[in-house]
Amino acid sequence: MPELPEVEVVRAGLDPALTGASVTAVEVFEPRSLRRHDSTAGPFVDLLEGQRMLAVVRRGKFLWVPLASGRALVAHLGMSGQVLLRAPGAVDDRMLRIRLRVEHPVLGELWVHFVDQRIFGSMAIDTMTPTADGRSGGFSGLEPMAAGDRRETGWQRRLPSQVAHIARDPLDPAFSAPDFYRVLARKKAGIKRVLLDQTVISGIGNIYADEALYAARLHYEQPASSLTLPRARALLAAVRTILQRALVEGGTSFDAQYVNVNGESGYFSHSLSVYGQQGTPCARCGTTIVREQFMNRGSHLCPRCQRVRGS
Numbered sequence: 001m002p003e004l005p006e007v008e009v010v011r012a013g014l015d016p017a018l019t020g021a022s023v024t025a026v027e028v029f030e031p032r033s034l035r036r037h038d039s040t041a042g043p044f045v046d047l048l049e050g051q052r053m054l055a056v057v058r059r060g061k062f063l064w065v066p067l068a069s070g071r072a073l074v075a076h077l078g079m080s081g082q083v084l085l086r087a088p089g090a091v092d093d094r095m096l097r098i099r100l101r102v103e104h105p106v107l108g109e110l111w112v113h114f115v116d117q118r119i120f121g122s123m124a125i126d127t128m129t130p131t132a133d134g135r136s137g138g139f140s141g142l143e144p145m146a147a148g149d150r151r152e153t154g155w156q157r158r159l160p161s162q163v164a165h166i167a168r169d170p171l172d173p174a175f176s177a178p179d180f181y182r183v184l185a186r187k188k189a190g191i192k193r194v195l196l197d198q199t200v201i202s203g204i205g206n207i208y209a210d211e212a213l214y215a216a217r218l219h220y221e222q223p224a225s226s227l228t229l230p231r232a233r234a235l236l237a238a239v240r241t242i243l244q245r246a247l248v249e250g251g252t253s254f255d256a257q258y259v260n261v262n263g264e265s266g267y268f269s270h271s272l273s274v275y276g277q278q279g280t281p282c283a284r285c286g287t288t289i290v291r292e293q294f295m296n297r298g299s300h301l302c303p304r305c306q307r308v309r310g311s
Helices: 004-018 044-048 177-186 191-195 206-215 229-248
Strands: 022-028 057-059 062-066 072-076 081-086 096-104 108-116 122-126 128-130 158-160 290-294 297-301
Touching: 004 057, 004 062, 004 081, 004 096, 004 108, 004 229, 022 044, 044 122, 062 158, 072 081, 072 158, 177 191, 177 229, 191 206, 206 229, 206 297
Parallel strands: none
Antiparallel strands: 022 096, 057 062, 062 072, 072 122, 081 108, 096 108, 128 158, 290 297
16 A cells, blocks of 8 residues: 555645646546545535645645635545546546546646556545644645744645544654654554554554664564653654655555556665565574564564564
């Protein structure tokens, strides 16, 4: 499933093409791709056609486009969703589920294809709700907005209701490290379970959790509450470093499903230290990397460098 770096790569690619553009036509080829759209608020097509797009915003793995109507177009990529920019008249992509035709004041007409092989992803028009802390709803590439700053109004301090329960991600300028440390101190669950809890910290999936825990020398079952403040700080620093490195390299692509808006794959998979590296020696100590069963998936670690330690 795409994680924060992959979704941010898509957001950054869409931003210059959609910000300020108007939606001229919408075509829905697969109704199941609207499963998260509340039809009682109105038909998806009617709520989107004719709307001007104000920005492209991300929180964790969620993307949304604030609209001039005060609502937002929300896109969730699910397991295999892709949002691709195409020239007008382009041949339909395989597994094309939704097409938006947009008119940009500088770039002219563009087509946006929502492609999804497994149909776990979705698009929806959603209402916007104020953020709990009064700061920007998510990362949009704009300069950070401090609490009390009156320069920005409207959509910047709001987020879709479908995203309201999702915590800020560690690359969000409004992410609170002290709040994160306080939450860890109250959690008795293993640290990896906490990192995967999108209501605590968003955007981290299995791949980047394994990589960050390896970098911080922490076992995935180490109780979160047992981490000292220095170790919690070191873990957050590792998470941010791993995510930023993945962003530079375009995300992690193991197959053709995880691509940017131009259909190109990322190459961070070549930089992974433990994920998918079972059977190879640890770069630090030479011990063989192992894969262990965890929450119906796998955890990759060095059994020597990453041991469960006493509180």
